[in-house]
Amino acid sequence: MSRLVFVGRRVLQAIPVLFGITVITFFLIRLIPGDPALQILGQHYTAAAAKQVRHALGLDRPLWSQYLLFLTHLLHGNLGESLFFKQPARQVIEQRLAPTLFLVGYAAVLAAAISIPTGVVSALRRGRLFDQTARVVTLVGFAMPGFWLGIMLILLFAIKVPLFPVSGYGAGFVGHLDHLFLPALTIALGFSTIVVRTLRASVLAAYAADYVDTARIKGISRVAILLRHVLRNAIVSVVVVFGINLAFLIGGTVIIENVFAIPGLGSLLVDSVSTRDYPVVQGVTLLFAVLVVAINLVTDLVHASLDPRVAAR
Amino acid sequence: MSSLASPSELLFDRLQARSRRRGRHLRRYGSLIAGATILSVVIVACLAAPLLTHYNPDTLDPLHPLAGPFTPGHLLGTDEYGRDILARILYGGRIDLLIAFGATGVTLVAGTAIGLVSGYFGGLIDTIIMRIVDLFFAFPFFVLVIAIVAMLGPSIFNMFVAIWLTSWISYARITRGHTTVVKNREYVLAAKALGYRHLRVMLRHILPNVVSFVLIYAMVDAVGNVLLGAALGFLGLGAKVPSPEWGAMISDGQNYILSSWWLSTFPGLAIVIVGVGFSLLGDGLADLLRTGD
Numbered sequence: 022m023s024r025l026v027f028v029g030r031r032v033l034q035a036i037p038v039l040f041g042i043t044v045i046t047f048f049l050i051r052l053i054p055g056d057p058a059l060q061i062l063g064q065h066y067t068a069a070a071a072k073q074v075r076h077a078l079g080l081d082r083p084l085w086s087q088y089l090l091f092l093t094h095l096l097h098g099n100l101g102e103s104l105f106f107k108q109p110a111r112q113v114i115e116q117r118l119a120p121t122l123f124l125v126g127y128a129a130v131l132a133a134a135i136s137i138p139t140g141v142v143s144a145l146r147r148g149r150l151f152d153q154t155a156r157v158v159t160l161v162g163f164a165m166p167g168f169w170l171g172i173m174l175i176l177l178f179a180i181k182v183p184l185f186p187v188s189g190y191g192a193g194f195v196g197h198l199d200h201l202f203l204p205a206l207t208i209a210l211g212f213s214t215i216v217v218r219t220l221r222a223s224v225l226a227a228y229a230a231d232y233v234d235t236a237r238i239k240g241i242s243r244v245a246i247l248l249r250h251v252l253r254n255a256i257v258s259v260v261v262v263f264g265i266n267l268a269f270l271i272g273g274t275v276i277i278e279n280v281f282a283i284p285g286l287g288s289l290l291v292d293s294v295s296t297r298d299y300p301v302v303q304g305v306t307l308l309f310a311v312l313v314v315a316i317n318l319v320t321d322l323v324h325a326s327l328d329p330r331v332a333a334r
Numbered sequence: 335m336s337s338l339a340s341p342s343e344l345l346f347d348r349l350q351a352r353s354r355r356r357g358r359h360l361r362r363y364g365s366l367i368a369g370a371t372i373l374s375v376v377i378v379a380c381l382a383a384p385l386l387t388h389y390n391p392d393t394l395d396p397l398h399p400l401a402g403p404f405t406p407g408h409l410l411g412t413d414e415y416g417r418d419i420l421a422r423i424l425y426g427g428r429i430d431l432l433i434a435f436g437a438t439g440v441t442l443v444a445g446t447a448i449g450l451v452s453g454y455f456g457g458l459i460d461t462i463i464m465r466i467v468d469l470f471f472a473f474p475f476f477v478l479v480i481a482i483v484a485m486l487g488p489s490i491f492n493m494f495v496a497i498w499l500t501s502w503i504s505y506a507r508i509t510r511g512h513t514t515v516v517k518n519r520e521y522v523l524a525a526k527a528l529g530y531r532h533l534r535v536m537l538r539h540i541l542p543n544v545v546s547f548v549l550i551y552a553m554v555d556a557v558g559n560v561l562l563g564a565a566l567g568f569l570g571l572g573a574k575v576p577s578p579e580w581g582a583m584i585s586d587g588q589n590y591i592l593s594s595w596w597l598s599t600f601p602g603l604a605i606v607i608v609g610v611g612f613s614l615l616g617d618g619l620a621d622l623l624r625t626g627d
Binding site for chain 2: 038041042044045049050052053054060160161163164165166167168169170172173175176180268269271272273275276279280290291293294295297299302303305306309310313314317
């Protein structure tokens with residue numbers, strides 16, 4: 022019962038955040054310096070066309086009315102009209118959603134596969150060669166620009182040793198797996214530098230707990246202690262770290278998509294900046310934020326189901 | 335995020351430090367010294383660029399395009415217009431370092447001030463500020479920065495504005511958290527009882543006890559800002575391509591990656607070196623803080 026209450030409360034908490042996101046996204050358009058119509062139309066500026074653009078963006082109304090309109094449209098799934106594609110921004114965004122979600126999911130899986138073993142072994146072999154190496158690699162990896170790492174991976178594994186495609190999204194599930202391997206790996210490596218450190222610390226902390234001493238005294242084997250007592254507790258922090266840093270992972274896709282020419286939301290966002298397609302920029306920003314809120318919600322719920330103390334609090 | 339060690343991490347590093355008295359000084363100051371050395375060398379090299387290379391970063395040399403590294407006269411080779419890559423990295427470093435210090439410095443001061451006020455006074459101000467902070471955290475940072483740059487129009491200055499608008503939130507949250515703890519300490523209560531003004535209590539009694547946490551985070555943030563500045567340059571949303579900014583150089587070099595790997599590789603290494611410098615400095619500060627008391 023208390024768990025159900027926790028879920029309900031947590032979902033309700035997300036609502037004001039979503040509301041606030043719409044406010045920030047709405048105000049983004051007010052940052053356009055000068056007359057947005059002039060910015061958008063450029064040399065095609067005429068008084069009549071400007072009036073039309075202002076009307077299309079709702080700029081000819083009072084501020085509160087603009088926001089209400091924005092919100093009403095949002096509730097109907099209307100993100101406005103793309104100024105560049107001349108079709109609803111929602112359609113434009115929907116077409117680009119799948120590659121980004123695939124990339125984020127793929128990167129998360131690879132990140133788990135890389136960081137969990139590395140973090141655990143680092144903790145078990147604390148101060149030894151493996152741990153020291155992992156420390157240096159994470160230090161350097163943390164300072165490495167993702168887009169540059171991506172280019173280096175292309176250079177090594179797509180050009181010098183042609184194992185993977187240079188760019189694109191591929192066709193079919195296997196094609197996606199093949200084409201998105203290098204970009205997903207790029208994101209996963211950057212992400213892992215954060216996760217490995219935290220996981221190492223939480224495994225060490227779990228080993229320091231009293232119940233581990235108790236288990237040792239009872240004569241339980243080292244492997245059983247590791248699997249049943251230490252990892253079970255440490256994995257909770259992995260879930261939390263993954264959840265918290267997923268915003269970073271999602272932000273990373275924006276630039277990596279541009280390196281590997283993947284037709285996702287990130288490349289759409291950057292293209293829309295240069296075409297001054299403000300409604301699409303707004304829509305993509307909003308969608309990314311909603312994605313982060315959703316992921317945080319799921320993280321908290323998974324956290325609570327793994328660790329009953331969270332829901333009881 | 336990874337900047338502030340969890341309590342468990344603190345505990346463990348303390349245990350570790352206790353168990354290994356030997357080489358303690360190296361442990362304590364090693365990262366700090368290494369980081370400071372790396373950064374000073376880079377800063378001096380970039381500022382003294384005219385003394386280190388006689389090439390102009392923008393002078394075209396159509397006779398020697400795409401010369402490989404270690405060709406006589408061009409240690410790191412030349413780009414497609416025959417411009418010396420070492421010279422471009424040294425001069426471009428001025429832009430990237432400006433981003434690191436300019437973006438980080440402003441948000442450090444502003445965010446800390448906001449966090450101090452929020453944590454010290456509490457109540458309605460605190461609630462409002464922290465709700466705003468929560469909202470900003472709901473956006474992927476990079477996406478929000480790009481969205482703001484998109485609205486303002488892509489340029490280096492607008493990139494600064496976008497970072498200023500968004501990255502104070504982490505400083506505010508960290509400062510606020512520590513302030514709420516420190517403000518109930520006896521010496522702060524004593525200072526208040528003596529009738530000191532709020533400003534004096536905040537600056538003289540709370541800030542010194544909070545600032546180390548903020549500085550450690552600032553080093554992580556500086557790494558982030560170097561990467562962010564380079565990333566925006568790479569995407570053509572910050573520094574523009576003829577500029578020798580490192581991200582823009584990498585972007586330019588990607589067009590020649592099939593034949594000339596050095597165009598993109600060396601500016602990237604420069605970013606890594608600066609980033610590692612800041613990271614080591616941050617680790618060093620954190621080590622000092624942990625074993626310092």
